[in-house]
Amino acid sequence: MVTAQTNPLLGDFNTPHDAAPFDKIENEHFMPAFEEAIKQGKADVEKIKNNPETPTFENTIVALDEVGRLLTRTAGIFFNLMSSETNDELQSIAQEVSPMLTAFQNDISLDPVLFERIKAVYNKKDELDLTTEQETLLENNYIGFVRSGANLSDADKEKFREYSTELSKLSLDFGENVLKETNNYQLNITDESKLAGMPEGALEAAAGKAKAKDKEGWIFDISMPSYLPVMKYADNRELRKELYMAYNTKSFKGDEFDNQKNVKRIAELRLEMAKLLGYTNYADYVLERRMAMNADGVYGLLNDLYEASYKVAKEEKAEIEAYARKNGFEGDLMPWDWSYYSEKLKVEKFDLNDEMLKPYFELSSVVDGVFGLATELFGITFKENKDIPVYNDEVTAYEVFDADGTFLSVFYTDFHPRPGKRGGAWMNDFKGQWMDNGVDSRPHVTIVMNFTRPTSSKPALLTFSEVETLMHEFGHALHGMLAKSTYSSLSGTNVYRDFVELPSQIMENWAVEKDFLDRFAKHYETGEPIPAELVQKIVASQNYLAGYLSIRQLSFGYLDMQWHTLEKPFEGDVKAFEVSAWKKTQIFPEIDGVCMSTQFGHLFAGGYAAGYYGYKWAEVLDADAFSVFKEKGLFNKEVAASFRKNILEKGGTEHPMILYKRFRGQEPKVDALLKRSGLL
Numbered sequence: 001m002v003t004a005q006t007n008p009l010l011g012d013f014n015t016p017h018d019a020a021p022f023d024k025i026e027n028e029h030f031m032p033a034f035e036e037a038i039k040q041g042k043a044d045v046e047k048i049k050n051n052p053e054t055p056t057f058e059n060t061i062v063a064l065d066e067v068g069r070l071l072t073r074t075a076g077i078f079f080n081l082m083s084s085e086t087n088d089e090l091q092s093i094a095q096e097v098s099p100m101l102t103a104f105q106n107d108i109s110l111d112p113v114l115f116e117r118i119k120a121v122y123n124k125k126d127e128l129d130l131t132t133e134q135e136t137l138l139e140n141n142y143i144g145f146v147r148s149g150a151n152l153s154d155a156d157k158e159k160f161r162e163y164s165t166e167l168s169k170l171s172l173d174f175g176e177n178v179l180k181e182t183n184n185y186q187l188n189i190t191d192e193s194k195l196a197g198m199p200e201g202a203l204e205a206a207a208g209k210a211k212a213k214d215k216e217g218w219i220f221d222i223s224m225p226s227y228l229p230v231m232k233y234a235d236n237r238e239l240r241k242e243l244y245m246a247y248n249t250k251s252f253k254g255d256e257f258d259n260q261k262n263v264k265r266i267a268e269l270r271l272e273m274a275k276l277l278g279y280t281n282y283a284d285y286v287l288e289r290r291m292a293m294n295a296d297g298v299y300g301l302l303n304d305l306y307e308a309s310y311k312v313a314k315e316e317k318a319e320i321e322a323y324a325r326k327n328g329f330e331g332d333l334m335p336w337d338w339s340y341y342s343e344k345l346k347v348e349k350f351d352l353n354d355e356m357l358k359p360y361f362e363l364s365s366v367v368d369g370v371f372g373l374a375t376e377l378f379g380i381t382f383k384e385n386k387d388i389p390v391y392n393d394e395v396t397a398y399e400v401f402d403a404d405g406t407f408l409s410v411f412y413t414d415f416h417p418r419p420g421k422r423g424g425a426w427m428n429d430f431k432g433q434w435m436d437n438g439v440d441s442r443p444h445v446t447i448v449m450n451f452t453r454p455t456s457s458k459p460a461l462l463t464f465s466e467v468e469t470l471m472h473e474f475g476h477a478l479h480g481m482l483a484k485s486t487y488s489s490l491s492g493t494n495v496y497r498d499f500v501e502l503p504s505q506i507m508e509n510w511a512v513e514k515d516f517l518d519r520f521a522k523h524y525e526t527g528e529p530i531p532a533e534l535v536q537k538i539v540a541s542q543n544y545l546a547g548y549l550s551i552r553q554l555s556f557g558y559l560d561m562q563w564h565t566l567e568k569p570f571e572g573d574v575k576a577f578e579v580s581a582w583k584k585t586q587i588f589p590e591i592d593g594v595c596m597s598t599q600f601g602h603l604f605a606g607g608y609a610a611g612y613y614g615y616k617w618a619e620v621l622d623a624d625a626f627s628v629f630k631e632k633g634l635f636n637k638e639v640a641a642s643f644r645k646n647i648l649e650k651g652g653t654e655h656p657m658i659l660y661k662r663f664r665g666q667e668p669k670v671d672a673l674l675k676r677s678g679l680l
Ligand SMILES: [Zn+2]
Pocket: 472, 476, 501, 504
């Protein structure tokens, strides 16, 4: 018999702020906790469905928001550990539990009885005198069901289901084809003279690959860590071209791994699903739930940036070409020459590398600097609390307090790589924020990194990009920690996807401000503050080839939008379609045999369809928002308070454009981004 007495996941935690009792949780507690939590969640749902009273906002919409609290708590702990502190046992539990969770979610989101209740509330929403947040919650519930087909006739529901089943299969096929193409290619080189210019580390890795396969010499492939160093450093032009062609012709060779049919069919299925739901194209369907709102919003942004970037990109190309000629290059500069010459010119121009900066970014001073910034801007303070259990000795747990001493959040930091932690950096929460009968239930937020460890002789010294990463994830954490919503599904980072990177990316802006760096970026041995020339070099090198990089991202955005604004199925040639979509962003001559669409996983195997623009959109937002600080003062408390009140506290309780305009006074413009990247 599993009870709260024998399973700590089921009872009260009896820890400070009810933080997860990591010191008591064992792997074997999870499965029984999940089983019990799903049982309780199902009972919650049944209670809503079987309620004999007429559906109301409280007994249906609010009740749904509160379904499965135990499940949310258990899953929050489990999936964080899966990322940060996993082991074989947890992984096999995940295999078992994931389909159970999907089934539970589907039972809710496809239930016709639930939908009828939600619809009944929705249809009388104007008589209900709801707050703005309540309106959003109702709308999210109703529209969520409608967008998955709940309002369709039975025949159309059947079609919708068929389309979506085929779509998920083809997306998987698409991704698998690209992966197989990537894995199938390798280039074995035995003549060392062909590898002139290559850095030691890349050669070692390539020799290791050869050895693992019992081959002589070096093996290169088209995985990023192998491909990039060749493109950047190999003096041998033929070698660069060979790898470039291997990389850029993936799934476009007319063989069993070809994706041309998949591209066309995926675009068609998306269009048909959108049409069933009453939209003219797939982009309109996606963008209805984005800050950009519709295709015009996206094209407006892409075109504004294009106008400013294209000319600069052409100039940059001319500059690289001139540099290449000065170094003996003849003929037309091709894509496989670009990284090689631009990297060499970058080294000449900026004379800047990680080792020069790292001594100024000792991890604990950077953390002090970042916490200090939050204190100065928002008045919040961080206090380590060793009584809060942690899942690994390397994790630090803080209590975060507001200016008036009110408790805001538990905050965990976990900085170094370990076996059992996945790569990358992220923010997450163990517990979200919501109100329970007027009582504010505060969040438990974590940031996890993979920064270089300290050694016996040196503390942990960060690269500049690691400093930016820390600022970025800390920005997401603020969004979570300062959340002030009533309903959990609208709280913190639960916002539209093209809005969620604003709080994170805006923080990165401070990282290149001398006035901020001077507070903490001091040499770890001498205490000398970071020299102004170094900061200038960071800024200048960040804007290196800004025009080219901007055009490249825009070209992907245009391609995405072209595929997903189709209003009838595309019958023609995939490559010709692409060439036409890219006509105005073209910098290099067209090359036969290469195709982006057939290997563009973001669009055809992932969640970025009609969403690729989001990368640029987020940059526009963060630059535009930060320009207010630039104008009124980097540490201006009124601006910070307005950012907190209108953006950070609000989560997804209102449409992001409304929130943004309340902070900014107007819609975002591209000017600040162009200025920051030197494109104005
Ligand atoms: Zn982010």
